[in-house]
Amino acid sequence: MSKKSWVILAFIFCGLIYFSYQTLRPVEIVDVHQDKHWTDIVVKNFPVTRWGKVQWWEDNQDFLKEKYGIPKPFSDGTFEITxxxxxxxxxxxxxxxxxxxxxxxxxxxxxxxxxxKDRVFSVSMSKNLGLQYK
Structure with missing residues (x-):
């Protein structure tokens, strides 16, 4: 193998390690702020991809409900979490x-x-549109 090929392989390997590190870090909830039925959650290490964000939400809904009591929907069932x-x-x-x-x-x-203001994800429920991820 030529020196150029080794350099390219080294860059690819480093990229894979960095991507793995970014995707495998656990999400840390720093704070939860609530104002009636709107919730702001301050986080570290939130997933980078849309799929990862939605998957994290789906995997942690019960935890968020148990520990923080969120979401706290309006009487019509609507809520917003950012x-x-x-x-x-x-x-x-x-x-x-x-x-x-x-x-x-x-x-x-x-x-x-x-x-x-660095919004990384939001989840909302509305009567007209249902559950939405942004």
Whole structure:
């Protein structure tokens, strides 16, 4: 085999290892914030692929119901759950333009109660459209 072939194989091997690492990391629920029937879940290591996200939701619905009591549907059965990536952690909203893309949680009694808006997945139920994954 030529040197060029070895380099290509090494890149492919490294790519496979990285992809495996990304897909096999366990999802960590950092926080759950609820406002009536809307739920925001802050996570680390959420699956990258759409299939992985839906599969994780289906595998963990009972756990989320038992531990956090979610979803909490309206009387008509509708609900919305949004999963947000924690990114670099919670930050303080300094009320400047650079912080305009922050999502702040009023249920936290600390100054650092905001995260960057990086939605990774959402699940909603509506009367007209049924269960939807976004």
């Amino acid at each position: 999963f947000w990536d924690i990114g670099s952690g919670y930050r303080v909203d300094r009320m400047v333009d650079q912080d305009s893309d922050l999502l702040c949680f009023k249920d936290m009694d600390v100054k650092a109660n905001c995260i960057e």
